[in-house]
Amino acid sequence: MKQVLNYNIHNLEIRLERNKGFDIIKNYDVELSMFRVNTTINPDIIYKIGEFTPSNEGCYVVDNKYHVKENYFYCKDSFNGMEWELEIFGFNQGKVVANYNYKMSGLIRYLSRFNFDTLFLRPLIFFKLKEQGKIMVHGGGVSKNGKAYIFPGRGGAYKTSLIMNILKEDNYSYIGDDWIVLDNSKTLAFPAHFSFFNYTFKEKRDEFINIFDKVKYLLCLAKYKENDKIKISNPCNLSLIIFMNKTSRNHEISIKKLDFNNAIDKLVQNIKMEFMYTSIPIIGFLLTHFHEYILAYSYIFPDSEIANYWENLKIDLKNNLDNNIDIYEIEVPKNYNSEILEKILEIIGE
Structure with a gap:
């Protein structure tokens, strides 16, 4: 029996079709649940x-594995006990139809089947938003009084802990x-995995969780899908960027201003590094290999849009961001502490 789910992410329409199957935990679409809609008109x-x-006749074959033709990609691949087959029409530009089938061993597939189902959906969202002039940036963000403050950084740099603590401040x-x-100089909310963030916000003082937290979250999933305390931001003007860099020792927090061009380079590199992975609450990170698929397509079509994506992204960021915006870089100690929040609020002007 087919199940159809519809999403609308800032006017990007998505229709997901899958066979209904056994899930230990029902409705575990935690990544995009905040974007669920009843119908889509023109996905x-x-x-x-x-x-x-697959419709892979007439393809170039790269590395005996990747099948490529104009605006089309197909392969069979595997990673860490999971095997999949992926076909994408509209790989380079335009509307996308993706066919994806996989198999994996172990009971974990029944725990969170939905998250493995959507393994390759995130990179497609990433590229198709870009076609609409919108750029996904890896980082956290909050807003107040129409002004947005964003905090790019690598994993473990306390972005989530910081966002949790700022939200507990007023308004x-x-x-x-x-x-x-x-979206140009405005920020748009992307509350991915919101129920998991909601759990940490309500139950924890920082982002670090243990096995007991994971069990509690799963047992009370419906409760944390309900949002009764966190205000989701409306579109706001981007007013401040603060890069978060974690160090390996405990020390006083250091802050410095960043040059605009240097900040653009760091934003692009941060996005590029994160693009290789898909994060799944409870499970962790999965390597998607999508960056390899881009390289295979780019080898055959070096002048394609997707082959030049990162260069164009840099240009778009420069064009969209105000080059007079305040940009800082903060080095935070090995262990999270309240001084980090105090310094950030001081920069914001609280």
């Missing part, structure tokens, strides 16, 4: 999970703690 992405017959709204969307 930009149609993402089908299940067996399919701040949530943009995201993993990804945010830039």
